[in-house]
Amino acid sequence: MPPKGSQQLSPFKAYIRWRPLPVESGTTEIERSHAQDGEYQSVSVSLPAASSNSSRGTRSWSSAPSFARVFEPSDDNSIVFEHVVSQAFPKVMAGKTCNFFAYGHTGSGKTHTIVGYDHEDPHQIGLTLSTAKALFEKVDELNRSQEADGDGDSGDQKLAVGLRMYEVRRKIAFDLLNGRTECHVREGPDGKTHVRGETEILEGGKVRVRPILMVPCWSYAEFQKLLEGGLDLRATGSSTVHDKSSRTHAVFELEVVNKALIDAQDAMVERQSELVPHGKHATDVYLEENSQAYIQGPDGKYMVNPDYTINQARIDAAEATKREYEERVEAAEAHMRAVFATSMHPCLGGKFVFVDLAGSEYYDQKALSSAAASKQTAEERQEGRQINSDLFALKEVIRARSSNQARIPFRSSPLTMVLRDHFLGSEDGFSAMILTVSPAAEQYAATMNTVKYGNLVGMAGGEQV
Ligand SMILES: Nc1ncnc2c1ncn2[C@@H]1O[C@H](COP(=O)(O)OP(=O)(O)OP(=O)(O)O)[C@@H](O)[C@H]1O
Numbered sequence: 001m002p003p004k005g006s007q008q009l010s011p012f013k014a015y016i017r018w019r020p021l022p023v024e025s026g027t028t029e030i031e032r033s034h035a036q037d038g039e040y041q042s043v044s045v046s047l048p049a050a051s052s053n054s055s056r057g058t059r060s061w062s063s064a065p066s067f068a069r070v071f072e073p074s075d076d077n078s079i080v081f082e083h084v085v086s087q088a089f090p091k092v093m094a095g096k097t098c099n100f101f102a103y104g105h106t107g108s109g110k111t112h113t114i115v116g117y118d119h120e121d122p123h124q125i126g127l128t129l130s131t132a133k134a135l136f137e138k139v140d141e142l143n144r145s146q147e148a149d150g151d152g153d154s155g156d157q158k159l160a161v162g163l164r165m166y167e168v169r170r171k172i173a174f175d176l177l178n179g180r181t182e183c184h185v186r187e188g189p190d191g192k193t194h195v196r197g198e199t200e201i202l203e204g205g206k207v208r209v210r211p212i213l214m215v216p217c218w219s220y221a222e223f224q225k226l227l228e229g230g231l232d233l234r235a236t237g238s239s240t241v242h243d244k245s246s247r248t249h250a251v252f253e254l255e256v257v258n259k260a261l262i263d264a265q266d267a268m269v270e271r272q273s274e275l276v277p278h279g280k281h282a283t284d285v286y287l288e289e290n291s292q293a294y295i296q297g298p299d300g301k302y303m304v305n306p307d308y309t310i311n312q313a314r315i316d317a318a319e320a321t322k323r324e325y326e327e328r329v330e331a332a333e334a335h336m337r338a339v340f341a342t343s344m345h346p347c348l349g350g351k352f353v354f355v356d357l358a359g360s361e362y363y364d365q366k367a368l369s370s371a372a373a374s375k376q377t378a379e380e381r382q383e384g385r386q387i388n389s390d391l392f393a394l395k396e397v398i399r400a401r402s403s404n405q406a407r408i409p410f411r412s413s414p415l416t417m418v419l420r421d422h423f424l425g426s427e428d429g430f431s432a433m434i435l436t437v438s439p440a441a442e443q444y445a446a447t448m449n450t451v452k453y454g455n456l457v458g459m460a461g462g463e464q465v
Contacts, residue, residue: 014433022440041069064459067458080113093256094350099354103391114127128254131352159257162215170386176233185414192420209273253354254353256347282315351422393412
């Protein structure tokens with residue numbers, strides 16, 4: 001942890017963002033204040049005595065000094081960008097990964113913060129778009145100076161911003177840049193997370209197993225159009241909590257790429273796809289041979305089948321072919337490393353990851369009003385339990401990483417499995433969580449739950465550990 005007063009960027013910061021009082025709510029507001037303590041702020045919330053909700057739980061609560069900043073309802077998206085995201089640019093331009101999460105109750109302003117609803121007003125565009133805009137300014141400048149220097153081979157080196165966007169719901173990621181194609185979140189034998197679609201058989205019998213698509217954009221206008229097309233495919237609607245409630249976690253990844261890296265990533269997908277049928281064949285041959293080599297005796301126990309000799313040559317041949325294809329994957333990995341090593345730009349592969357988390361009302365069902373809870377279907381309740389465990393797992397991963405624990409519990413939920421590489425890639429990067437809260441008195445229980453969650457992640461990330 002950086003010492004007090006140090007200018008070094010703390011690896012994880014938590015922020016509170018108060019939204020304006022929603023027009024549909026009453027006029028009674030939560031009483032709130034914050035106090036500076038060194039570089040951090042503590043937050044106090046209490047319910048006015050007159051509020052009809054006074055019977056619901058604790059009436060006042062104060063956090064530790066765990067928040068890097070508290071944003072007021074009058075602070076627009078451009079102010080949040082300036083204070084939260086702009087500090088991460090030097091990291092991303094050095095090739096690191098920086099992650100930003102929005103956590104809060106339904107309607108508290110997560111989507112407003114991450115993507116925004118007005119994509120033209122520079123004060124209102126969400127963090128994903130304002131980041132893309134600033135990132136394009138930087139990569140365009142690098143491209144221009146590269147051209148001015150007359151560097152040969154500049155076609156391959158020209159920088160672009162790649163976008164991946166998908167929603168995670170249970171163990172499935174829906175690819176928003178590929179017509180909501182379903183990709184399954186699984187752990188590979190190498191311990192890495194694989195998020196891949198179904199196996200496709202292409203013309204000529206070629207096999208392809210596609211991961212989440214990354215689409216390179218060469219201008220901000222192109223990026224905005226692509227993002228808006230993907231947003232149209234976001235699942236919204238059926239929740240009984242809020243008519244636009246998002247019951248999925250939406251992930252937006254912005255990666256600095258060039259043609260050489262795009263080609264290397266495509267080649268990698270091809271090599272991994274080719275390996276899939278050969279890996280499966282080797283396993284099938286091994287199982288076939290072994291299932292014939294043993295038989296069940298009258299006592300139910302297995303014994304060697306005297307009438308069958310394992311065809312070891314067949315097993316070895318299948319294994320050798322599989323190994324050949326594994327070596328091709330290793331060669332593609334080596335090529336990818338060479339692309340980074342020979343890049344003229346240290347920012348290649350640098351990433352911003354924005355996550356619009358599912359509504360935190362699922363994290364604590366007590367925060368759900370009894371009317372909303374009683375309207376939930378059995379499927380919604382089951383989904384709620386999954387979201388609850390995702391949000392719990394996320395907090396545990398942040399805490400484990402911040403306290404440098406040897407074992408980080410990435411495997412405890414599909415969300416943390418999907419984010420595993422981003423957390424690992426942010427080793428020298430930066431991550432932040434914006435806790436969005438409503439000042440409406442009737443949202444007191446939800447607001448307090450959000451602030452408490454933020455207090456835990458903020459304490460883990462700050463110097464208070
Ligand atoms: N800070 C803010 N300033 C102005 N308007 C806001 C702010 N926060 C939220 N809103 C408005 O409140 C409404 C609900 O916000 P939003 O959709 O971002 O909530 P959410 O937390 O993403 O909810 P859900 O989990 O249901 O998707 C939107 O119309 C949004 O524009």
